[in-house]
Amino acid sequence: EIVLTQSPGTLSLSPGERATLSCRASQTVSSTYLAWYQQRPGQAPRLLIYGASSRATGIPDRFSGSRSGTDFTLTISRLEPEDFAVYYCHHYGWSVFGGGTKVEIK
Amino acid sequence: QVTLKESGPALVKPTQTLTLTCTFSGFSLSTRGMRVSWIRQPPGKALEWLAHIDWDDDKFYNTSLKTRLTISRDTSKNQVVLTMTNMDPVDTATYYCARFPTVTAFDYWGQGTLVTVSS
Numbered sequence: 001e002i003v004l005t006q007s008p009g010t011l012s013l014s015p016g017e018r019a020t021l022s023c024r025a026s027q028t029v030s031s032t033y034l035a036w037y038q039q040r041p042g043q044a045p046r047l048l049i050y051g052a053s054s055r056a057t058g059i060p061d062r063f064s065g066s067r068s069g070t071d072f073t074l075t076i077s078r079l080e081p082e083d084f085a086v087y088y089c090h091h092y093g094w095s096v097f098g099g100g101t102k103v104e105i106k
Numbered sequence: 107q108v109t110l111k112e113s114g115p116a117l118v119k120p121t122q123t124l125t126l127t128c129t130f131s132g133f134s135l136s137t138r139g140m141r142v143s144w145i146r147q148p149p150g151k152a153l154e155w156l157a158h159i160d161w162d163d164d165k166f167y168n169t170s171l172k173t174r175l176t177i178s179r180d181t182s183k184n185q186v187v188l189t190m191t192n193m194d195p196v197d198t199a200t201y202y203c204a205r206f207p208t209v210t211a212f213d214y215w216g217q218g219t220l221v222t223v224s225s
Contacts, residue, residue: 037212049215054210095166097154
């Protein structure tokens with residue numbers, strides 16, 4: 001069974017800064033089925049990235065996804081106030097979620 | 107416009123069976139490649155995939171919960187139903203359904219429904 005480990009658990013940054021979130025798979029997985037979601041308090045998750053690097057409809061281009069080996073990265077180039085939230089990676093081929101990274105205001 | 111909405115009891119007692127319904131619109135579950143999934147999230151914790159059902163009625167379950175889960179669909183009503191037997195307080199969570207076109211992950215989600223398991 002695949003395990004997705006997200007790091008860090010919490011990221012404390014200021015608006016305008018760059019955020020780099022990591023998701024490591026326990027074994028080699030297809031990047032075709034790697035997604036990232038944003039979840040704001042009290043809301044359902046929102047799809048940001050699918051296929052490791054494709055932005056979902058309506059997602060701003062400050063969000064980007066990439067892969068290096070078993071490591072997947074979500075980058076937010078310049079944090080906007082609405083970006084402070086929890087982010088989850090998800091391998092939808094193996095139907096497993098990571099534990100989440102909270103991006104909080106420093 | 108794609109929408110999904112979960113419905114079911116807010117409170118169930120331990121050992122009871124939970125039945126949740128996902129009513130959707132704006133897409134057809136009969137379209138090749140389309141799926142509907144159920145996901146849950148205990149308070150303050152991470153997301154956990156539970157099950158999904160395919161356009162051709164194939165069903166897939168979380169292996170650790172498989173013996174307790176049943177997913178089904180009513181295509182004429184645009185509904186997907188999830189039942190979970192032998193509910194326990196650790197099953198207290200917000201339960202979501204989501205549209206799952208195979209390539210593009212869970213692209214639309216319902217608002218979620220909080221289910222509390224308590225005597």
